[in-house]
Amino acid sequence: xxxxxxLIFLLKAVPVxxxxxxxxxLLGLGLGIIFSxxxxxxxxxxxxxxxxxxxxxxxxxxxxxxxxxxxxxxxYLPIFKDPYFTSVISLGLVSGANQSQIFRSxxxxxxxxxxxxxxxxxxTQFKSLRYVILPQALILAxxxxxxxxxxxxKDSSYSFIIGVIxxxxxxxxxxxATRSLVFPYIASALIYVALTFPLATYLDKWGSMKxxxxxx
Amino acid sequence: xxxxxxxxxxxxxxxxVAVKNxxxxxxxxxxxxxxxxxxxxxSTLLRCLGLLEKPTSGTIYFNGIxxxxxxxxxxxxxxxxxxxFQEPSLFRHLxxxxxxxxxxxxxxxxxxxxxxxxAMEALxxxxxxxxxxxxxxxxxxxxxxxxxxxxxIAMDPEIILFDEPTAALDVELKxxxxxxxxxxxxxxxxxxxxxxxxxxxxEVADEMIFMDQGEIIEIGTPEQFFRSPMTERARKFMAxxxx
Numbered sequence: 001x002x003x004x005x006x007l008i009f010l011l012k013a014v015p016v017x018x019x020x021x022x023x024x025x026l027l028g029l030g031l032g033i034i035f036s037x038x039x040x041x042x043x044x045x046x047x048x049x050x051x052x053x054x055x056x057x058x059x060x061x062x063x064x065x066x067x068x069x070x071x072x073x074x075x076y077l078p079i080f081k082d083p084y085f086t087s088v089i090s091l092g093l094v095s096g097a098n099q100s101q102i103f104r105s106x107x108x109x110x111x112x113x114x115x116x117x118x119x120x121x122x123x124t125q126f127k128s129l130r131y132v133i134l135p136q137a138l139i140l141a142x143x144x145x146x147x148x149x150x151x152x153x154k155d156s157s158y159s160f161i162i163g164v165i166x167x168x169x170x171x172x173x174x175x176x177a178t179r180s181l182v183f184p185y186i187a188s189a190l191i192y193v194a195l196t197f198p199l200a201t202y203l204d205k206w207g208s209m210k211x212x213x214x215x216x
Numbered sequence: 217x218x219x220x221x222x223x224x225x226x227x228x229x230x231x232x233v234a235v236k237n238x239x240x241x242x243x244x245x246x247x248x249x250x251x252x253x254x255x256x257x258x259s260t261l262l263r264c265l266g267l268l269e270k271p272t273s274g275t276i277y278f279n280g281i282x283x284x285x286x287x288x289x290x291x292x293x294x295x296x297x298x299x300x301f302q303e304p305s306l307f308r309h310l311x312x313x314x315x316x317x318x319x320x321x322x323x324x325x326x327x328x329x330x331x332x333x334x335a336m337e338a339l340x341x342x343x344x345x346x347x348x349x350x351x352x353x354x355x356x357x358x359x360x361x362x363x364x365x366x367x368x369i370a371m372d373p374e375i376i377l378f379d380e381p382t383a384a385l386d387v388e389l390k391x392x393x394x395x396x397x398x399x400x401x402x403x404x405x406x407x408x409x410x411x412x413x414x415x416x417x418x419e420v421a422d423e424m425i426f427m428d429q430g431e432i433i434e435i436g437t438p439e440q441f442f443r444s445p446m447t448e449r450a451r452k453f454m455a456x457x458x459x
Contacts, residue, residue: 113304114307120298121294123291123319132307136307136309139309214308214352216309
């Protein structure tokens, strides 16, 4: 295999790596938004639940969650025997806890006076959150979300261990096939850099620019 | 009957009594001015009247109906009570037009087109129609306050409460906001205004209310306050304001 052929072989795994990262990011985004709003505006009981979720999933390693779902829950619920599905869920659950924290600090920066102004117009609490607080919190969260996507792209490599055929798995196949320890790992490392670095940098810049522009 | 009225309103935060046994009412078409040293409870009183804070005790009547004991839908009433804040409170992710449209659409249920038309009318009234597509960060403090006033009047409220709308503004910018408020008063808008702009009070107020340490100390016409306040505290404070 020429180096070009090897590279192409590695790149063929990129769509799987990216789709796992993107789907788990979206799951985490939904969870993060819901739990952050609950932690700030929810009832006492719901706050406890959201707080517990955040604490647990920020403390347990992704791999442990993956094993727990795949080997543990998989015995009872066959759907968790699917490595791709289980990877997305595990990464999403952990990411949701991180994103909840990102949103909590973003909502904090939006400021109380915005909520008060929304209330004074007669908007219900839900509409105030939906039309006034959330749009601003989303903009403020963009740089943090950029780092979160980068983290997910890297952490998606854990799914190789439970059997997903993604970039790390292709790297491993290549290592075995070429008996080269150096090229496959350096090449896949560079692919990870190319996937994460420009995106995170761009989102960070965009977020800061928008923040300045709107005076958030 | 008064549009908005409170009886024996008291608001306590922890151990601090911010407002103590205040009773006052604003009739249709009236303009009343509240003034007094900072920390005298003006803001708290206005926020209670705007149904943004619940009083610790006392009663608030909107068009004669006891708001809290009859369990009214507070959001519906808030839509009828305009509120203009001291600090910049425009929604920063929306343009001037978007700020005015939001309540029309999502509280009063206007369609997008109707809401925009009505919002533009309100912006015209405060002479901000040329700035409709600018974001708050691109506007001066005075312009932001005028948009804030447009946002309140667009909802066709029965009364507008102003919480020191010019206090955070430079002197040059104050007057453009004051003149918009004067227009509103001249058009018969029912208004309760916390302000230290005595010229405004003199020209448009039906009544002035002097507050200190959470209590109403003196109520009178602007003439009375400018000629000779009855209480020593009001006299001293007037002297300070008039320099």
